[in-house]
Amino acid sequence: MRKHIYLIGICGTAMASLAGMLKQQDHEVTGSDAAAYPPMSDLLRELGISVHEPYAERNLDRRPDLVIIGNAISRGNVELERVLDERIPFCSMASILHDEFLQGRESLVVAGTHGKTTTTSMLAWIYQIASVHDASLAPSFLIGGVAENFGTSFMVRPTKPFILEGDEYDTAFFDKGPKFLHYFPDAAILTHVEFDHADIYTDLEAVKTAFKRFVNLVPRRGRVVAFDGSENVTECVSKAFCKVERYGFQEGSHWRMTDLRHDGPLTQWTLWRGGERFAELSLPMAGEHNALNATAAAALASGQGVPVEAIVEALRTFHSVKRRLEVKAVAEGVTIIDDFAHHPTAIRETLRALRESHPGQRLIAVLEPRSNTLRRNVFEDALIESLALADRVVLAGVFKSENIPAAERLDPERVVHGLTERGIPATVYQDADAITAALAPEVRNGDIVAILSNGGFGGIYEKLPRAITEKAIASRMAERFA
Template sequence: MLSPSEIRRIHFIGICGTGMASLAAMLKESGYQVSGSDEGVYPPMSDFLADKGIQVMQGYRVENLKPEPDLAVVGNAVSRGNAEVEYILNFKVPYTSFPEALKNFFLRDKTSVVVTGTHGKTTTTSMIAWVLHFAGFRPNCLIGGIAENFRSSYRMEGGAPFVVEGDEYDSAFFDKGPKFMHYLPNVAIVGNIEFDHADIYPNLDAIRLQFSRFINLIPERGYLAVGADSPVALEVCRKTYCLSETFGLSPENDWGTRDTAMEGGKLSFDVLYRKKLFRRLRLDLVGVYNVRNALAATAVLHRLGVPEDDIRDGLEAFLGVRRRLQLLAEVDGIRIYEDFAHHPTAVRETLQALRDAFHPKRLWAIYEPRSATSRRNFFQKEIAQALSLADCVAVPALFRPEKVPDGERLDLAQLIADLRQTGRAAWNLDSVEGIIQKVCEEARAGDWIVILSNGGFGGIFEKLPAALAAR
């Protein structure tokens, strides 16, 4: 790749993903001429890019590359046959992947803090970035969601730390390795490791191998925080060349907890460092998974030299992440939440958190099997067990079922049957409209509804509250 000093004009092929759009905005703010194209250009991403002054073209056409850019950044959703990809290959236009561009433009001269794991990456990354800002460390960050404290997915304050969410998904059609392999980790977290991304990984061993390779990139003077509540993470991180510490719910870990409770509506717990009290935290969050996220953040912040009181005060001022158990509306005594959970572990922990913290009279789970893994039957039993923590469950038809081979698809009829066998009210309703109609017929004051999806889910986040208000 050309050096950043040789580049003026950059074009993003597939610009409307959260990561690609955020990187485009960062480069625009750094003084580069930035343009992009995508086949799905619509709000809120189209509004975000327009506000940043970035020209975005609808659809992929050769004309979008005129005048020819100095560099094309190719998103991992783009493949061969794309008109713009074929042009840059035919005419040898310099190109790179999203994670490689992030490395070369922003990470090489920074203290790179990389947060990895199957679950909790976005929240933990946001916690670390926010507390570094709170403590005056002037961090830079790139997050796979909207941190409510920043109301943004990125931050460029110019200080030494760069906090980045390290995704294990592949980088581009020409680089099938994980994004996190590009991020030059000085400080890292491996929070947990489970099977996911069934479209690119055949089994857990394949994922384990990639995390092992990532661990091997941390320099001798670096630091690694390991989630001790994940047996696979502990196994993968057993051999390191840097200082490593464990975190988890047990007080036996390097970073542990005790006396966890909801106090005055806040998630409260003692943080222990090597079995001695570090600080007691009171967070505006729920769920034991957020205890783990806060422990991981605390371990890294401590390593980066943030004062103990600033760690406590910053975390207690943390506002969370958009789409992570976010209250959408309250209509006639019915509370409606949105959450990004789609993996069975995340679904289970989200529903359990609501039950433990608020004891709702009746809990609904409206679950969309949308991700590559959740549309498959690999977790057929596990997703039924997770959803059984709700009293009422509604699921739509599989999202783009043609993308999953017949024998591998999640069996929705079996899922509903398994849920009903446990005494749950469960429905497989083909459309969002069908789900809304069923909820409007059945929901009553005191119900809590959680919409679980990693996508747009046919606009249900806006449509359901409106329908309940109009009934």
């Protein structure tokens, strides 16, 4: 039966994708958010889904049949309060996903602190390539970003495989458990386990407990493909009831990588399975972390019956995910790159990948401390170490710093001090406009500017290249008429 379904917090990556899935089932879908920004705002616009900004009680005057509450929505939100007052039926994103889309399918879930989105996209593309010769492998998927090979973050098909990004963040204000506990995987990937989401997890032990519970959902007939380079991952899979296959660089791992080599943006390696050569793989992406992500996807797909030829071809033609090392602009020879990295480990791997793909070029890191973890001081020292891989660092002020107690808040000046002690020029500017004004005259032909944020960052992705171009034009005009 067709329903009017309303999503509060619709511009979140998973929520926007769910909105598209529901519309694909012929429901009327609308929603609201505090602020919309690409790529999800673009996706919703293309889908013809109406988005109300900002939150307001009147947005619910035309009472929906069902409201889906995003996990970023807390008590006090005016729309949530009206839903509760009027007892409008509501649920979480994860629960409707399980009830409406996963029943009777093969649930393949990618989980871990880092690499989930890219690995999920790779796995979906592997299945898509395989479906050319076996239509039953055509995947449904839900990804926390726009997969460039598909041009979308979701797909719903009548076939069995459903590939999901398993998020360890909480589900909703009324369900504080991780979303991935709703997905009941038939097989799973576990990439990394590190402390993150300091707003909901008290410490690393709490994070590990969540992942142990995730692993415990995999049935005996299932399989977990787990990274071999993390003691935390080893602990989390140690009591699995299903088969566990490790992947990475260690001798003895079921899926072992050797002869890893980089050639600009191209990465190549040999993959071994159970001590026998499985394939020579190539990936048009820089970074050891991306080769590891690809190996995990290859391992899971192979174990589910996907032919090796499809795996090799899919990785060779993989086009990444929006906001993962995405080139946003090239202005006057300056390359502006957008990356979603918002954890010290992810920042380190992103900068390492850029070093590998752009050797000899000056690397400038521009960071917005925006995530709930990065806005806190728990990672200050680790952040300094990660950012020290850049030649120049620019920090924005802490996003909505007033919401973080002063004693817990990240101190950007301390980060700058730590970097300058290591000989890395570093500066703090309050916002995107101040950063743009300071950086546009400073950059030069050949520079790589990596903008690191999990949000819109005040439109800096458009403002900076425009300012660089305008400065260059003004300089040429001044020279011409001097």
